[in-house]
Amino acid sequence: AVRTKLLDGSKNGPFFKLDRFGGKIEFGATANLVTTLAGANSQNLQEWIQDERRIAMSIWDKDLIREKPNNVFELKVMTLQFVTIQLAPSVDIRMWSQPPSASSSSEVPQFLMQSVSFDPNIQLLPGIGMSAKDLGIQIEVVGELQPTQDGKGVEGKITYRSTGLLPPPMRLLPEVAIKTAVNTISDTVTSFAISNFQKGARENFRQFLAEQEK
Numbered sequence: 001a002v003r004t005k006l007l008d009g010s011k012n013g014p015f016f017k018l019d020r021f022g023g024k025i026e027f028g029a030t031a032n033l034v035t036t037l038a039g040a041n042s043q044n045l046q047e048w049i050q051d052e053r054r055i056a057m058s059i060w061d062k063d064l065i066r067e068k069p070n071n072v073f074e075l076k077v078m079t080l081q082f083v084t085i086q087l088a089p090s091v092d093i094r095m096w097s098q099p100p101s102a103s104s105s106s107e108v109p110q111f112l113m114q115s116v117s118f119d120p121n122i123q124l125l126p127g128i129g130m131s132a133k134d135l136g137i138q139i140e141v142v143g144e145l146q147p148t149q150d151g152k153g154v155e156g157k158i159t160y161r162s163t164g165l166l167p168p169p170m171r172l173l174p175e176v177a178i179k180t181a182v183n184t185i186s187d188t189v190t191s192f193a194i195s196n197f198q199k200g201a202r203e204n205f206r207q208f209l210a211e212q213e214k
Contacts, residue, residue: 012157014186016179023171025178028161029186033145035153035198037205042151048208049097049147049154050109056095058204059197071096072116075141078192080185083170083178085124091141092117113143113158124167137164154201158193 014029037045049055056073057065064076072094079088098110118139143158170178 014183014190016182018166018175018178020171020175023166023168024163025166025182026161026163027182027186028159029190030157030159031190031194032155032157033143033194033197034148034155035201037153037202039209040147040152040205042147044209044212045147045151045154046109048205049111049145050099051208052095052097052111054204054208055097055111055145055201058200060193060200061196062200068092070094077189080188082185083173083181084167085122085135087123087137088121089139090119090121091115091139093141108147111145111156113141115139115141135164135167137162160189 012030012032015027017026019025052071053067056071057067060073060075064078066074066076068074072092074090074092076090077088079086093113093115095111095113098112100107100109120135120137120139122135122137139160139162141158141160143156145154145156147153148155166178
């Protein structure tokens, strides 16, 4: 239910919500993934997208992804600065392929992503007055990918959402300053995700076609 809500209820681009009195903040972004793949057709795309390990290892910087058991992959993100908080999060994401079925709304195979755990890896500057644990940070990532209707590539979306508590000193900042800071983080993460996916998917699909011809 949470997965469906995140994917269906999210508009493209960053989102932001702040409860100034309680100090709770929620932010994240949704990115559309649309990539044309040279040599693609409906048949080879459907075969490719069902090779879940191949897809999983192609969507992120190869130096920042680590395979774990049970179709789970650890994705690391570059170090991010949020005012007086520095974080370099990693997220464990389960990735799997789902064939078309009566229970799914898709008539083609889908590649799905769902976060299962995370480590915010936070460093606080002196004087914050809260520990990293006190910030109560939660990170969730969901995504889906499927062949395009014309069979020339793949399309889908990936959404991430982060929630937590602002340290008291940061609650005094103007809301526009906080929003600007989190939108910068969201733009950085989504740009990184889109560029890595497009580069990785094209290269991986090229290798897939070459292997098919042997």
